[in-house]
Amino acid sequence: MADHILNSWYVAAWSDEVTNKPIRRMICEQSIVLYRISDDQAKALADRCAHRAFPLSKGRMLGDSIECGYHGFTYGPDGRCTKVPGQTTLPERAVVRSYPLHEKDGWIWVWMGGDPADADPSDIPDTHWMNDPNWASVEHSLQVDCRAELVHDNLLDLTHESFLHKTTVGDDYIYEYGITVEVDDNVVLVDRLMPSVPAPPLYADTMGIDGNWDRFHATEFFVPNNLTLHSGITAEGAPREEGYLIKVLNAITPIDAHTCWYYYSFARNFAVDNVEATEQLREGLGLVLEEDKDALEAQELGMQTRPGREFDVLIAQDGGVAKARRIHQALLKKEAKEREAKEPRRPGAPANTKPIGAAARRQAQKAAAASAGRSAAESTTSAEATSTAAGGR
Amino acid sequence: MWMLERANSLSAAPTMPDGSRVLAANPDSAERGDPWRWSITLHTSPDGVSTSVKTDESFVVHTVELLDETHCSTVLTRCTGDVIVVAVKTGKALITVPDGPWQRRIHPGDSFVLEGEVNETIRVELTGTQSTATVYCLTPTRTAALRWVP
Ligand code: FES
Ligand SMILES: [Fe+2]
Numbered sequence: 001m002a003d004h005i006l007n008s009w010y011v012a013a014w015s016d017e018v019t020n021k022p023i024r025r026m027i028c029e030q031s032i033v034l035y036r037i038s039d040d041q042a043k044a045l046a047d048r049c050a051h052r053a054f055p056l057s058k059g060r061m062l063g064d065s066i067e068c069g070y071h072g073f074t075y076g077p078d079g080r081c082t083k084v085p086g087q088t089t090l091p092e093r094a095v096v097r098s099y100p101l102h103e104k105d106g107w108i109w110v111w112m113g114g115d116p117a118d119a120d121p122s123d124i125p126d127t128h129w130m131n132d133p134n135w136a137s138v139e140h141s142l143q144v145d146c147r148a149e150l151v152h153d154n155l156l157d158l159t160h161e162s163f164l165h166k167t168t169v170g171d172d173y174i175y176e177y178g179i180t181v182e183v184d185d186n187v188v189l190v191d192r193l194m195p196s197v198p199a200p201p202l203y204a205d206t207m208g209i210d211g212n213w214d215r216f217h218a219t220e221f222f223v224p225n226n227l228t229l230h231s232g233i234t235a236e237g238a239p240r241e242e243g244y245l246i247k248v249l250n251a252i253t254p255i256d257a258h259t260c261w262y263y264y265s266f267a268r269n270f271a272v273d274n275v276e277a278t279e280q281l282r283e284g285l286g287l288v289l290e291e292d293k294d295a296l297e298a299q300e301l302g303m304q305t306r307p308g309r310e311f312d313v314l315i316a317q318d319g320g321v322a323k324a325r326r327i328h329q330a331l332l333k334k335e336a337k338e339r340e341a342k343e344p345r346r347p348g349a350p351a352n353t354k355p356i357g358a359a360a361r362r363q364a365q366k367a368a369a370a371s372a373g374r375s376a377a378e379s380t381t382s383a384e385a386t387s388t389a390a391g392g393r
Numbered sequence: 394m395w396m397l398e399r400a401n402s403l404s405a406a407p408t409m410p411d412g413s414r415v416l417a418a419n420p421d422s423a424e425r426g427d428p429w430r431w432s433i434t435l436h437t438s439p440d441g442v443s444t445s446v447k448t449d450e451s452f453v454v455h456t457v458e459l460l461d462e463t464h465c466s467t468v469l470t471r472c473t474g475d476v477i478v479v480a481v482k483t484g485k486a487l488i489t490v491p492d493g494p495w496q497r498r499i500h501p502g503d504s505f506v507l508e509g510e511v512n513e514t515i516r517v518e519l520t521g522t523q524s525t526a527t528v529y530c531l532t533p534t535r536t537a538a539l540r541w542v543p
Contacts, residue, residue, distance in 0.1 A: 178394035311425035322543030326404035
């Protein structure tokens with residue numbers, strides 16, 4: 001299992017994906033079942049029946065409970081087993097993990113950390129633009145076959161727009177402008193100001209503008225998983241708040257070491273009621289995301305086949321990327337330390353893996369032989385001891 | 394281009410048992426094999442706070458400007474390819490760009506690195522009482538520009 005930062009809220013689904021029909025999501029290599037109970041509250045449980053590990057997402061809802069589709073163990077919304085077919089006594093260990101869940105602005109967030117007491121919804125970044133009548137948004141989500149960190153890097157270093165998105169966004173001048181990087185606690189901000197440039201073609205039509213503008217991009221990365229891109233254009237020299245503004249919310253949720261979910265929302269404060277513009281953007285941005293997905297998956301293959309002694313050649317423009325990676329490492333280390341403090345490793349402790357079938361039989365035979373050998377050795381030792389003692393006298 | 398890493402940043406270098414901490418360095422990550430060029434360290438001891446610079450002298454020369462109550466502000470034009478690092482030892486300083494839209498207040502332990510291939514001008518001004526800061530200017534001897542390697 002790869003290392004994942006668990007003490008964080010991760011986007012698990014769009015609100016409208018979660019209904020009273022259970023669905024399965026893999027997050028940080030933990031399978032989770034998501035569903036809604038009768039008061040519309042969304043719930044997240046480990047997607048693994050305590051009985052014999054069958055996915056609960058393949059079961060069915062019975063009122064507010066979820067019934068396992070294999071042998072009928074039934075669980076309440078808190079993960080406790082409420083019914084076992086054929087007996088009235090509920091096994092004490094018949095409980096599945098319940099994950100703290102918070103629903104906000106169209107996203108379902110799940111706390112992956114081990115201690116639910118640490119799950120504070122106020123740690124979730126601002127996403128109100130998805131749900132604000134003064135903004136119109138376009139959404140996409142996709143599974144990308146690359147490690148989550150590559151998506152983070154992609155969003156922190158938008159110079160790739162000049163090359164990768166030549167035919168879509170077509171911003172061929174971006175890399176010519178320098179960035180500023182600010183790092184505070186676990187947040188990295190990479191800001192690029194492009195004064196007096198043409199409006200980006202993808203938006204110029206929607207905005208109904210031409211001529212030169214001050215353009216900016218500021219990626220705010222809340223390490224480990226959420227990146228808000230504050231971007232827009234303003235009249236030359238005008239304050240940013242007065243511009244045509246765009247907020248792109250990017251929630252990157254690891255599935256495993258080489259795959260992630262990418263939840264994307266692009267909100268704008270202009271042409272808010274223009275349905276046609278929304279559809280054009282939906283299509284255009286979908287293409288841009290496909291270009292990113294193709295590149296990221298190709299890059300993942302490059303990473304997997306790269307010899308261990310070769311490293312990225314980072315340049316000044318990658319300052320935000322490098323700082324974010326270091327924060328990621330620091331968070332991983334911190335969690336590993338905390339875990340170790342909670343459950344100190346017992347060297348030589350037996351693994352909790354019971355062999356089955358032929359392996360179990362082999363182990364039983366070995367154990368019998370060893371125990372016979374030990375008895376023989378024990379008698380030899382006693383005999384020697386006796387004879388030595390006898391000889392000594 | 395500039396980088397501002399706050400003292401509380403989770404990416405900041407750790408403080409050593411002797412109270413020293415690397416504030417800024419080039420390369421900033423040593424493990425990838427980029428050649429080392431310079432580093433600036435903040436030292437904290439019961440006697441106070443100081444900073445020091447180390448450079449690969451075959452590659453970089455440097456100048457130091459101290460700011461204190463007798464000389465509390467400076468306007469710096471970073472020439473093409475130079476790197477400027479500002480470190481506050483006590484109190485606080487305000488960094489502004491005369492014709493630009495931003496300003497930042499920096500404190501002890503924060504690290505501010507200004508670099509790039511076009512000239513730019515900043516103003517550093519101590520604010521508050523008993524503030525002190527050091528400004529390092531690093532110039533490459535063998536290449537046109539000393540680019541910061543993250
Ligand atoms: S230029 Fe970035 S991967 Fe080649
Ligand atoms: Fe992209």
